[in-house]
């Protein structure tokens with residue numbers, strides 16, 4: 528099968544089978560950027576509700592730039608990887624600067640090279656936004672595309688450079704946005720990690736690895752670190768907990784929750800449980816110590832991490 532035939536089959540399959548996702552019904556680069564940043568580490572099914580909330584409250588970069596970062600964090604609450612929300616807010620501030628001050632006059636830049644200069648935008652996001660919103664012929668590379676490439680080429684451990692070269696080589700430049708989305712959609716729905724549906728795959732006839740798809744690529748070894756923490760969960764007389772905002776660096780930066788650190792003074796407090804919580808590369812084990820305080824904070828008024836929500840539910 529020629530490469531062109533594979534391209535036309537993949538594009539036809541995508542037109543027919545793509546999931547109806549709300550950000551696929553817009554050409555607005557800002558709204559597409561919001562979806563790409565959310566989907567970096569949030570599942571599509573959960574990402575939809577967050578995307579709708581963000582788009583409704585911040586329909587333009589200016590709307591976000593006019594808001595405090597705490598409001599962005601509050602909307603992001605529960606989506607995890609909160610540094611994304613902080614960087615997004617920084618991005619909106621930079622975009623809304625006048626061009627003579629290094630900004631973009633409130634409009635997202637139109638090329639991947641310019642988008643890459645913005646906070647929190649890496650090569651994947653820059654290529655996705657530039658190709659989908661503006662049609663720039665630039666290939667995206669994400670985990671889905673890496674898997675399709677590894678199987679198509681029967682390469683168990685492709686380097687990012689190899690995947691990048693492959694993606695750029697097969698790119699259908701005349702419709703790069705749909706092409707990139709089609710390849711990612713194939714990886715997300717047909718060429719999935721554990722159960723590749725090769726009989727339904729529009730790229731089956733060019734695939735060298737289809738006899739043993741799960742052999743490609745080999746799983747990446749992720750080293751996980753254990754981190755032991757202590758947390759003091761104190762309530763005031765009205766039942767409101769003591770909540771503090773974490774610093775701008777480190778885990779759960781900028782989010783709110785009960786005080787938590789490797790060592791806290793727990794004298795006179797009661798140990799009520801240990802909560803286990805997984806972050807991307809760390810497993811947290813948090814001792815929760817119960818006590819009282821003079822004045823708490825209404826939890827609904829601040830951005831709580833999901834770990835903080837787990838800790839608070841322990842005290843209910």
Ligand code: SF4
Nearest residue numbers: 718725728731734740
């Ligand atoms: S034929 Fe199978 S392994 Fe190859 S790309 Fe298609 S779904 Fe993946």
